[in-house]
Amino acid sequence: MAVEIRLSAAEVARVRLAVSPLAETVLGVRAALGVGGHEVHRSWVREAQPVLAAESELPLLRTLLEGCLPSFLFPVPQERLPAFDTELAGLRAADPAYVTAECAAALGARAGELPGPAELLGRVADALTRCHVRLVAPHWGRMRAVLEADLARRAVALVDGGVEGLFAQLHADVVWRDGELVVHGRRRPGAVWTVEAGGHGLVLMPSVFGWPNVIVDYSPRAAASIRYPASGVGLLWEQPRPSSAGLAAVLGRTRAALLAELGEPLSTPDLAARLGVTPGAVSQHLGALRGAGLVTTSRTGRTAVHLRTRTGTALTAQPSD
Template sequence: MAVEIRLSAAEVARVRFAVSPLAETVLGVRAALGAGGHDVHRPWVREAREVLAGESELGLLRALLEGCLPSFLFPVPGERLPAFEAELAAVRTAEAAYVAAECTAALGPRARGLPAPAALTERVADALARCHERLVAPHWGRMRAVLEADLGRRAVALVDGGVEGLFAQLHGDVVWREGELLVHGRRRTGAAWTVEAGGHGLVLMPTVFGWPDVIVDHAPRAAASIRYPAAGVGLLWEQPRASSAGLAAVLGRTRAALLAALGEPLSTPALADRLGVTPGAVSQHLGALRGAGLVATRRCGRTALHLRTRTGTLLTAGADGVDGVDGGADGAGAVDRAT
C-alpha cells in the first residue's frame, strides 16, 4: 500500500521541519514493547524493557501501541523543537470525539475495551510522561544532536536542490512527482491512500525510534506530515569498551577538539574543514578515539559518520568544562495512521 500526499504550489512553499520529543517517546515505548523499531535499537531496548516492566499502565500502552497508531498521540509540532510538556498538553486536551474516532480507526473492535476518551488521554499522558523521564530523557541530548544534525542536512539539500532535491534524498520510499508525494509502504500491493494537506503545508520530522520506517498520518487535522529515519541513528547506542592504553592515546589538543565537535554526527571531510587539518590526520585521530571507546563510526550510504559515545561525552564534560548532553536492514518504509 502507498500514500499519496497532494500539495498545491502554496503548500510546497510551506514545507517545514520539526523534531518531536513526544513522538520519540511513543515510538520508543512501541519499540520496547516489540511492536516496532529495528535491531539497531537493541542495546536501548534491553534496558528499556526492564524499566517498562514496572509501568502501571503497561496494559493500556500495549493496547494503544501494538497495532496501527492513533493519530491523537502525534500532534504535529507548531515549532521546530517543541517542549515535551507542550506536546503532552495537546494529548491531554484532545477532543473526545477525535480521540474516540482515532482509536476506532486504528484499533477496530479492540477500541471498545479502552477507557472513555477523557480518562484515556489523562492516563496515557501520565504514562508517557513517566516513560519519557525514565527511558528517553537520559539519552535526549545525544538523540537531539542526531535529529538536529539531520535537519541541517535536509535544509542544505532544500537550498541546493529545491523541493525536488530534498525529496530525492529523503528516503528511498519517498517519491516526488510534480506536486504529489508518493510514500511506499512495506506492502507494495493495494490501492493508494490519498492525503490532502488542506492548505496547511507539510511538516518533515526526522525520527530515531521510527527508523528505518517512513510514517505518515493518513488523516491529518492540520498540516500533512512525514516522519522519516534520521541519518546517524546507528551511532547512538554503540558503546565500545575503553582500555587504559586507548584512553592514554587520546590526549592532545586535536583529539580533544574532535571530541568537542562530535556532539553531532559529522563526516571526516566536515571535521577536517571545521578543525583546519587534513582528512588523513582526522582519520588517524579518529582511529585512536575509536580504540579508546570514545567515538563510534557508522557508514550512511557513501559517507561515514562519526559521533562521540557516552563515555566520550562524559570525558569531554569533565576535561573541558563542556556541558554533558547525556544523563546518568532493511530500508523498507511502513505507512501507519499516525505520523
C-alpha cells in the first residue's frame, strides 16, 4: 500500500530530523521476537532472545508487536535526540481513548485480550524500560553514533538540495512530487492511504532496527513521521578483530585500553568509569594519544568527546602475531 503524506508550504518549512531511543527499543524487541527484523541484526538477536525470554510481560509484548504496530508506541520526539526517559514519560501520558482506538485498529479482535488503557500503558512502559536497559542501552553508544552520523548526512543533503534533495536520498520507496510525499509499500499494490500532517509538519527519523524498511505513522496525533533505514547499519554489529598482543607493551595497558574503548564517541568521565582510573589520568593519556594522531577530540561547551582516528582504528585492528 502506498501512503501519501500531504504537506502545505508551511508544513514543508517544519520538516525536521530526530532520533528516537524509545522507537529503537520497540523495534528491537520486535526483531528479537522474530518479527520484522533483518539478517543484519542476527548477532544482536541471538544475544537478545534469551534475555527477552525471561521478561515477565513477554505475552503482552507479543500481542502488541507481532502484527501491525499501534501508533501510540511511537510518540514523535520533541527534540533532535531525546532521552529514553523523556520519551517514556510521553508514552505513559498518552490519551487513553487514543490508545484504545489504536489497539483496535492494529489488533482487531485481539485488542479485547488487553487490559484497560491505564493499566496497559503502565505495564508496557515498565516492560520497555527493562528491555531498554538490558537489550539496547549496552549498545546505545554505537547505535547513537550511527544515527547521529545519518542525521549529519541528511542535514548536508538539505543544505545542498533543499527538501527535495533531502527526500531524494531517504529511500528508493520515498518520492516527493508537487507538495506530496509518497511512500510506496510492498504489500497490497494499488491501495493508497492518505495522511494529513494537520499543520504540524513532518519528522524524519533514521532507524537501526527498522532497517531496511520505511515505517510511516498512518494516524499521527501531531506531526506526521517517517522512520527510514539509517545508513551504516551494516557495520554496526561487526566485531573488531583482536588487537595486537604487543600493543599494550608499546603504548602501555591504559592507553591500549583507551584505544579499544574509543570505537564509539565517549567523554572523559565515561572513559574513567569504564577503565577504573581517574579522569585526570584519562586526560593525560588522551593527550599522548592525540599527539600521536590516534585519537581526536571535539568539544561542545564544557563537554569533550573523544574518538579513535582511522590510524588508531587500524592499529587496534591488527591481528595478533
